[in-house]
Amino acid sequence: MKKVIIAAVAVMGIVLAGCSSKQSTNKPSDTVTIVNHAQKAAHGIKSGNVVLVNKNTQNKKTSTGKFTAKFHLDPMIVQAKLNNATGLVKNYDYFIDGRTVYIHADNSWSKQRLPKKSPLIKSVRRQVSGSAAVKAMQYLKKHLKLQKNQTTDVLSYNGHGKLGSMVAKKLILAEANNSESTKNVLKKVTITKFVYKYTLNKKTYLPTNTYIYMQYQDKSSKKSITEEVTSTYSNVNQVKKFKVPDAIKHNAPSTNQVNE
Numbered sequence: 001m002k003k004v005i006i007a008a009v010a011v012m013g014i015v016l017a018g019c020s021s022k023q024s025t026n027k028p029s030d031t032v033t034i035v036n037h038a039q040k041a042a043h044g045i046k047s048g049n050v051v052l053v054n055k056n057t058q059n060k061k062t063s064t065g066k067f068t069a070k071f072h073l074d075p076m077i078v079q080a081k082l083n084n085a086t087g088l089v090k091n092y093d094y095f096i097d098g099r100t101v102y103i104h105a106d107n108s109w110s111k112q113r114l115p116k117k118s119p120l121i122k123s124v125r126r127q128v129s130g131s132a133a134v135k136a137m138q139y140l141k142k143h144l145k146l147q148k149n150q151t152t153d154v155l156s157y158n159g160h161g162k163l164g165s166m167v168a169k170k171l172i173l174a175e176a177n178n179s180e181s182t183k184n185v186l187k188k189v190t191i192t193k194f195v196y197k198y199t200l201n202k203k204t205y206l207p208t209n210t211y212i213y214m215q216y217q218d219k220s221s222k223k224s225i226t227e228e229v230t231s232t233y234s235n236v237n238q239v240k241k242f243k244v245p246d247a248i249k250h251n252a253p254s255t256n257q258v259n260e
Contacts, residue, residue, distance in 0.1 A: 031146040034153055034205070035137060038198065041205035042134045047072045047239035050128050055228040070239055071128040078124055079242065095244045096124055102248055109252040119177050130231055132171050133210040136196055139167045144196075152208060157196040164194030168214045189216045192224070206236045 052067040069080035078096040093104040099114045099121065114121060126132060137144070140157045147154040157164070168191045176182035195213035200206060210231045217224045243249075 031144055031155070032141065034146060034200075035141050035144060035155060037205040038155065038200050038207075039134060039137060041200070042130065042207060044237075045129055045206070046074060046237050048128070048236040049234045049239065050130070051232045052127060053230045056225070057228075058223065058225040067127060069128050070242070072239065072241065073125070073129060076121070076125060077242065077244070078128060080124075095248070096121065097244050097249075102244055102252055109248050110255045111252040112256050113254065122177070123175065126175065127231075130207055130210055130233070132175065132229075133196075133198055133207070133212060133231070135174065136167050136171060136212065137198055139163075139170065140196060149202075151202050152199050153202055155196075155198045155200070157194070160191070160193045165191035167196075168194050168216075171212075188219050190219055191216050204236075207231075207233050209233065 049070050050068075052069075054065045054067070056063050066083040067080060068083075069078055071078045071080075075098060076096065077098075079093075080095075081091070081093050083091050095102040099116065099118065100111055101114060101120070102109055102111045137155065140163070143159075143163060144155045144157055147156065169186050172186065173179075173182055191214060193213070193215035195211070197209075197211040198207065199209040201208055210229075210233075212229045213226070214228075215224060215226045
C-alpha cells in the first residue's frame with residue numbers, strides 16, 4: 001500500500017539586494033511579510049480539494065502519478081483517487097477515515113486498520129495539507145523572490161547551491177520519516193537543481209498552487225534523475241463534512257489485523 005500511494009515529495013532566485021533604486025520594487029520586508037501570512041494561513045488549512053501530479057524522469061523516460069483528493073483534517077477523513085502509470089495497480093479509489101483505510105481495487109472494496117503512528121497516514125496528511133511546500137518556505141524564507149499579480153502572489157526560488165541542496169534533502173528525509181536508509185542514499189547523490197514556487201490567493205494567503213522540482217545525480221554512475229511535483233488547491237476551508245458511505249464502511253472485508 002505504501003508503495004502505491006506515492007508521497008509525493010520532492011523539492012526546490014535569490015532576492016537581489018543593492019543600492020540602486022532601479023532594482024526590484026518589492027522590498028525584502030514585503031516578501032517576508034507575505035511569507036509570514038502564507039505560513040499562518042497554511043497552518044490554518046482544515047479542508048479542501050487537491051490535485052497532485054508527480055513526474056519522475058530517468059533514462060529519458062518519464063513516469064507520472066496523479067493523486068486527486070477531497071479532505072478534512074480534524075478529524076482526518078480523505079476521499080482520493082490515484083492514477084499510477086507505472087504501479088502494479090494503475091488506478092484505484094480509497095478513503096482514509098481516522099486510522100482505517102478503505103481501498104477499491106480489482107473491482108471490490110477492502111479495509112485495513114492502521115497502527116496509531118502509521119507512516120502512511122502521516123504521508124497522506126502531508127500530501128493534502130501541502131506541508132512539504134510550507135516547510136520549504138520556512139527554510140527559504142529570506143531567499144524567496146516575490147512576484148505580485150492581480151489576484152495572486154508567487155513566492156519562488158531557483159538555485160543549485162548549498163541552500164537548495166539542504167532544503168531538498170530535508171524535505172526528502174521528512175517524507176521518509178528520517179530513515180537511516182534514506183540518509184545513506186542521500187549521501188550518494190548530488191542535488192544539481194532545485195526549483196520552488198508557491199502561489200497564494202492575494203486576499204486569503206491560502207495556497208492555490210505549489211511546484212517543487214529537484215534534479216539530482218548519482219555520484220558514482222553520474223546518472224541524473226528529476227522529480228517534479230505540482231499541487232493545485234481549490235475550495236480550501238470550504239469543503240462540507242463528508243463520510244465514508246455506509247455500504248462501503250459496513251460491507252468491506254478487513255484484510256489485516258494490526259498491533260495497537
